[in-house]
Amino acid sequence: MNTSWFGLERSLERAAHHRSIGIIGIDLHERPSGLASASREDGGYGWPEWLDASMGRGDIWFGDEVGGHLWLYAAMPDGIADEEEGEPYLRGLARRVREAMIAEAGRGGGFGAGLGGATTASVNETPFQSRHRERGIGCALLRDWKTSEAKDIVYEGVQKAMVQIRDSRVDQQEWDLRLELDRLLAESSIRSVYQPIMRLVDGKTFGYEALTRCPEGSLFDGPLALFRYAEKSNRAFSLDRLAREKAIKHCPTLGSVQKIFINVTMGIMNDPHFVSGQTIRLLNERGLFPGQVVFELTERSSIDDFEAAKKILAHYRSQGYEIAIDDAGAGYSSLQSIVELSPDYIKIDRSLVRMADQDEMKKHMLRTFVRFAKKMNIRTVAEGIERPEELRLLRAMGFDYAQGYLIGRPSEYPTAMYPGAIPKV
Known part of the structure; x- marks a missing residue:
């Protein structure tokens, strides 16, 4: 089709009415497995008219068709x-366009080379087939596009989208994970489970730690892999926000003095959307x-600037939130965080708790943590308790709270704690 460069001149007038726009590229040669090719003899297609008729929305419009790619x-x-x-928003739009194309081809409408002849995804379609349908899509947010350098900005967006289209073919595993x-983010399909935390002085439930779980059949083998990949792909803020929303929305009913512990990173707490x-x-x-609410700082991301971290934490503490340092004793960074940040709670890593009743070195380290915490007015939570002997030892040492499979397993609907876990004195 003979148009201006990527439809820029025609699009600028329409885009002027919007604060922010993005660009989407769809490879017309990339089609899901099993879909037959259907092409038009005249080699062209009325994309603007088709978009209006098939999508029925005014927030997406035709740019250009260049080298077998629809923009x-x-x-x-x-x-x-x-x-x-x-x-993710632009990618969702691109998926809808691709599905409309396939549906049109299935009705005999036909497209340029590579658009297949099948209806929309079957209800029996496997997850692999569904992901395969999304190959050949790229997108980019066009920042500051209203400036005089609009052509350069569009060019950068096209380049970025082309890299995504290429990557979707080259590294299938990486693309599938993305x-x-x-x-998961679009469907909000992660869920929260809750593990009880017991008050050792009387065996009552002090609160719950919210833990994220992936949906059944997910490509991620657990929440740790999910959060690590989110950091790697610059989606950590979105995933943390969703996990926090799920944790609060579905948490068990709490008494007025009970707590919900929510895992966060220092980086997400610096996000302006975190609490506002x-x-x-x-x-x-x-x-x-x-x-x-107790924000439990995890070690998924390190703290590089403790002075800045103190200011951020002071802001949340002024609103009433409390702070816990997770996995204390598992590494140098958690110990440094305790010293620098003076948390309200320290959670002792399960590696120190496991079989501690039979290990004099672990006993000495646990006693040191308790003495230090009491002097600094910090409350202690022992994690990973699986044996009555461990629980009795920790209570005798003066730990404030305890958590672990012996006390209660993570559940979407936690029940009363295991009564046999409460040690006899």
Whole structure:
């Protein structure tokens, strides 16, 4: 089709009415397995008319067809201003366009080379086939596109989208993981389970730790792999936000002095969207208040600037939230965090708790933690307790709280703690 460079001149006038736009590239040669090729003899296709008829929405429009690739522009909704949220949104639009193409071909409409002749995805389609249908898609958020350098900005967006299209063919495993993460975020399909934390002085439930779980059949073999990949692919903020929302929305009913422990990284706490409005609203909906929330700092990302971290934590503490350092004793970074950040709780790593009743070195280290914490007015939580002997030892040493399979396993609907876990004195 004879158009301006990637449809830029035609699109600028339409895009001027939108604060932020993105660009989508769809490889017309890439088609899902089992779909026959259907092409038009005249070698062209009325994309603008087809988009209007098939998509029925005014926030996505035709740009150009270049070298077997369809290029579209899309208006971004208000509130989406960064790549972490923008790219999954654009990818979702691209999937809808691809599905509409396949449905059109199945009705005999035909397209340029490579658009197959089949209907939309079958209900019996396997996860692999579904992911394969999404190959050959690339997108980019166009930042500052209203400047005089609009052509350069579009060019950079096209280049980025082309890299994604290429990568979708070259490294199938990596691409599958990326699509899986996008799907989990778009469908909000992760879930939270809750493990009870017992108050050792009387054996009552002090609160729960919220733990993220992947849906059944996920490509990620567990939450650790999921969060690591999210960091690697610059989706950590989105995943952490979703996990926090799930943790609060579905947490067990809490008494006025009970707590919910939520795992976060220092980086996510520096995100301006972390608490402003959204988290407070979720707490209000559940009848909770910030004083019942303990942000449990994990070691998924290290703290490089402790002075900045102290200021961030002071901000949240001023609102009533409490802070815990996770996995104390498992490495140098957690010990340094305790010294620098003066948390409200320290959670002793299970590696020190396991079989501690039979290990004098572990006993000495545990006693040292308890003495230090009491002097600094920090409460202690022992994790990973699986044997009554471990629990009796920790209670005798003066630990405040305990957590582990002996006390209660993580569950979406936690029941009363195991009564036999409470040591007799």
